[in-house]
Amino acid sequence: MNDLTPEREERSANLKGLGCSRKRVEDARFTQGKGNYVDDVKMPGMLHGDFVRSPYAHARVVSVNKDAALALDGVVAVLTAEDLAPLNLHWMPTLAGDKQMVLADGKVLFQGQEVAFVVARDRYVAADAVELVEVEYEELPVLTDPFESLKSDVVLREDLAGQTTGPHGPRKHHNHIFTWEQGDETATNQVLESADVVVEESMYYHRTHPCPLETCGCVASMDKVNGKLTLWGTFQAPHVVRTVASMLSGIEEHNIRVISPDIGGGFGNKVGVYPGYICSIVASIVTGQPVKWVEDRMENLMATAFARDYWMTGKIAATKEGKITGLHCQVTADHGGFDACADPTKFPAGFMNICTGSYDIPVAYLAVDGVYTNKAPGGVSYRCSFRVTEAVYFIERMIEVLAIELDMDAAELRRINFIRKEQFPYQSALGWEYDSGDYHTAWDKALKTVDYDGLRKEQAERVEAFKRGETRTLMGIGLSFFTEIVGAGPVKNCDILGMGMFDSCEIRIHPTGSAIARLGTISQGQGHATTFAQILASEIGLSADSITIEEGDTDTAPYGLGTYGSRSTPVAGAAAAMAGRKIRAKAQMIAAYLLEVHDDDVEFDVDRFVVKGVPERFKTMKDIAYAAYNQAIPGLELGLEAVSYYDPPNMTYPFGAYVCVMDIDVDTGVPEIRRFYALDDCGTRINPMIIEGQVHGGLTEALAVALGQEIAYDKMGNVKTATLMDFFLPTAWEVPNFETDHTVTPSPHHPIGAKGVGESPHVGGVPCFSNAVQDAFRAFGLRHTNMPHDHWRIWQTANDLGLHE
Ligand code: MCN
Ligand code: CUM
Structure with missing residues (x-):
């Protein structure tokens, strides 16, 4: 059955499966300006947040006076670290085991750091109010060179003073975070000492920034009637955001819905959790209104990853x-x-x-x-x-x-x-x-x-x-x-905040032979709606055009760790193939029943199961999908669905x-x-x-x-x-x-x-x-x-x- 006859070749081409330069299905809406990005989310009564940011790279925050800002018509609230402290939300955990100020707590450590969060009727009022917040700073010596920082008496992280160990082992100096060693130093030095030739070179890979066209942002909406928090945002890992939001806020995870709508480029900029997300959630809980926060270009370049x-x-x-x-x-x-x-x-x-x-x-x-x-x-x-x-x-x-x-x-x-x-x-x-x-x-x-x-x-x-x-x-x-x-990655050695880095796919085949598949990843422009359908088309034998791919809504998608580290194909793509194989295994039983032969007597052929050696006796996947919902097959449950959680071996x-x-x-x-x-x-x-x-x-x-x-x-x-x-x-x-x-x-x-x-x-x-x-x-x-x-x-x-x- 290996060489494709012209007829089989045509059936195969119709699937638009693996290897096909299928046109991107998502582009029709993007090229017509019909994408749905976070900033397109508009809700009745929605308020807007904006940050007061530090002009100094290192300074003590002596006082923050909100009065003039609060007096401005349309300003609803001004949040500072003092307001967040009773909720224990003035600091947040980072993905690296450190913690980070949500709003300046006594001092600031970089230019552009978040000092206060202004919530107002619209973005313009919020921006005006930002100017009215009076912050008194006391400048401190600035360290922008890591080598100088390691020698300096200036303590950057006073909150860590006296801590000689961090999450990744011993700290050598008050501005040192960790030393990470790999390999065999003694053996390497021995080789270096006795080698014919040794060259040494120092190089600097400078600081840069992914600068996605769409900056980072979110809309938080706390519904006090049903107790549900909905968070739309530019998230490369929506499920992780849900788990973190639940841990921080105490809201049960099933009562949080995180939605990553269309994303205008991520490039890693949208993996982390930013103060804007926390402040928007708090502001929505406090005001009872939806709160939107979208950073501008300067904020993006100055303050995000x-x-x-x-x-x-x-x-x-x-x-x-x-x-x-x-x-x-x-x-x-x-x-x-x-x-x-x-x-x-x-x-x-x-x-x-x-x-x-x-x-x-x-x-x-x-x-x-x-x-x-x-x-x-x-x-x-x-x-x-x-x-x-x-x-x-x-x-x-x-x-x-x-x-x-x-x-x-x-x-x-x-x-x-x-x-x-x-x-x-x-x-x-x-x-x-x-x-x-x-x-x-x-x-x-x-x-x-x-x-x-x-x-x-x-x-x-x-x-x-x-x-x-x-x-x-x-x-x-x-x-x-x-x-x-x-x-990333094998769950045995890769996790984010304790969650193993598996990924997932859930497929539901509809009676007429079309399907929806949901994954734990989220496209930011990579074309997942096009390509994941291609993997499934080849596995299941239904045309990619008949398969909807959905990602990014934690209420519907199975748990996954998201899209970064080019992991979608290696991990979620594998989950898709495995879920497809589960569908195919059940389809084989249905086909055998319909064809009145033993399961082992049928084999998969592009878009159908055929009786071995009798290619004119077959049932297409469409036939099988329909039968899955209208035939009582002894020993088989109705329906045609599968889910796979994939832990890659390497x-x-x-x-x-x-x-x-x-x-x-x-x-x-x-x-x-x-x-x-x-x-x-x-x-x-x-x-x-x-x-x-x-x-x-x-x-x-x-x-x-x-x-x-x-x-x-x-x-x-x-x-x-x-x-x-x-x-x-x-x-x-x-x-x-x-x-x-x-x-x-x-x-x-x-x-x-x-x-x-x-x-x-x-x-x-x-x-x-x-x-x-x-x-x-x-x-x-x-x-x-x-x-x-x-x-x-x-x-x-x-x-x-x-x-x-
Ligand atoms: N692909 C394929 N065949 C393969 C491998 C991949 O056809 N053997 C396709 C995939 O089906 C997918 C695309 O290529 O449509 C990228 O797949 P993959 O390499 O698995 O990467 P991810 O989908 O996980 O995307 C993440 C990766 C990262 S980490 C950054 S950063 C980056 C990148 O994708 N950000 C992007 N490319 C980007 N492209 C756009 N347009 N926008 C971003 O933000
Ligand atoms: Cu390192 S950037 Mo990509 O992993 O989202």
Whole structure:
């Protein structure tokens, strides 16, 4: 039954299942302005909240005077920490085991911190009242550098004074949060001491921000008649929000309904719990009216989850021939005023311990120190797969630096160190088991497609021409090879606030052969309504067009941990396949009964069950669905429904090979991207068009981060990049054409062999762009320079190398 006859091929195509570039079903409403976002939720009597925020990065709050604000017509309430304290809601737990002020309790720790919450008749009155709240501050010394913070006498977190242990072990200093160690330090140091070659390099992966087009917000509505709290919000994990809201408020979980409506991009910015959510809930309970809070762009950039801010120092040991023998990585992580990283509990530095990358490195050691500073909290967001962005940037820079030291070609250096196909499942020195990979095939395909040897030749000629004064443009060839780790995660080692990171799917087949499936995840633009239906179509044999996908309403969806860490496909996608298989198992019994044969005598064939060897005797899934509701089949319950809660046995490890060809004008520092080639391997591909879209989006954000985007602070702790005038958000003008390609190495443990892809292009893209810039200057002695490579910094690099003389 393996080759499809034309007739079977047509039936299969009609399903629009796995592998089909099905058009996105959600786009009809988005492109017509008919999406339903949080700010579209409007209720009778709805009030509006707005924050008074601190202009100072570090200050004592001496007093807050609400009188003038309360006197303004239309102002209903002004909440401060004093009002929340009796409810024990002035502080909230963070996902990292720390706690965070909901409203300033005695002091502020970063610019933009929430000090008071004004509730008013409309947004305008609320904004006016914010100006009328008089706050007296007493400035304190500001620490924006984590290294200085670790030496300073200034105590940032007075609430933790005297605590020498935190949720992740001992604290070395009053501004130190944790040290997280992985691997074997003694063995690594031994290798470093006796190696032929050791290179050391320090690099900074700067602070940046996901900056989704839709900012964060919510509407809280406490119905005092039935005791039910409904919360609409921009939540990437609605069930977790419900559980946390129940724990904090004491409202029983069944009386809380959390709804994530359409979301205008999340990129990790919408995983955490923000003071605005707590304040809106309290305000709704206090006033008895629905309360909406939606932050503006400046608030979003200043106060919600930032990304990165990792200072990394690496030592890499190798033989003269370039075989890597050991890796040492020391990180100082700037977490801002509170540790609000959204990591699985046991991973305070996320999956940074995948920093051995795609290479077979026998011994390694990683130590990460988390540090408090006077900056906004957050740290895990922005297509990061829990710090895999930092890990891949680190190793892909170390490889380039090692290539320089060894005077070797960087592509060849990668090739001789790749984990070989036959080594999978591969046990890494820092504790991961890579499920599957075929790196050499992908690398060779990439290099061949771009004519790598030809490019290197051209580059060498360009260097000569530059030296002869015939051109002022240099050429950079950026390489990166990444291994991602997505699909958190096995419940045995991954949890968020104690909840194991499984996910779920519940399917209900209707009598006429259409269906609804609900999942514990939530799309923010990834196209789940399109792709989850495709997985089910192939499993169940009903057209994807006949399957509605619903996510994001905790009253109807089964419990799931949400969408981040590219986990939807690896975890919820697996749950969908497993639930589909349960449906199919029952359908088989019904079909056998209808066809009057034994269960084992029928087999599944695209969209039907056929009697083995007699293909003209069959029952389609539509027939079977109808029979499930109108035939009394002995020993079988009526109906056709299934639910699956899926605990993945392992993460999935997508990978990819990227090449960027860049021309750099030495006199202006302007880079021109000539070509960008991205080969991704995410195992079985559900929807190639959506994958391509994900890759384009992730690469665009990678370009942004590598070439200019940053959240920069001055010494006073002022955010210098809090508007889109200063924060670089690329447009069609800056973004080049991206060429996409793929190989397919299925995950051996995922029911359909799929791995995630949503974050891969960002993880692999940032080092690729950065390596391209740095490679352009390799012939002139550059070893490493930090991102973001904006025009000014590139010009500066050229200047430092004496290229302007
Ligand atoms: N897909 C596929 N075949 C595969 C893998 C994935 O067709 N083998 C499809 C999926 O069916 C899904 C999409 O690609 O439609 C992304 O799937 P997946 O990799 O599982 O990632 P998630 O759905 O869990 O999305 C999360 C990921 C993250 S963590 C960030 S950050 C990010 C990203 O998605 N945020 C995004 N991409 C985004 N894209 C948009 N438009 N908006 C965001 O906020
Ligand atoms: Cu790290 S950003 Mo995504 O996991 O939502």
